[in-house]
Amino acid sequence: MAYEAGRSFPNAEALNLLHAVGFDVLYVVTGVRNGAALSNEDSSLLADLNQVDEKGRTLAVTTMRSLLDTYKRLS
Incomplete structure (x- = not known):
């Protein structure tokens, strides 16, 4: 090449x-x-997150943190 x-x-x-x-x-x-x-999937997720308003962003981040905390406790 x-x-x-x-x-x-x-x-x-x-x-x-x-x-x-x-x-x-x-x-x-x-x-x-x-x-x-970042992986392409992570970059895509962050790009989507940056397209929502502050209320949607807060909801998404809070939900993700809650899911991750639950996953860590169960692992």
Whole structure:
């Protein structure tokens, strides 16, 4: 591949496609792993959460925390 040989470099569109299928784009560009990277599912959930108003956000966060607390107690 031309990327691996250093003869070509991915453009923003290619990087976006790589990210969409789960690649760590920071690593592709810099060679440094992004330990704080979210999974695509986590990113999608946060994007959805950011689309609701403050009341909906509070409800969603409170509900999620309650479910996680219950799960931890049962585990």
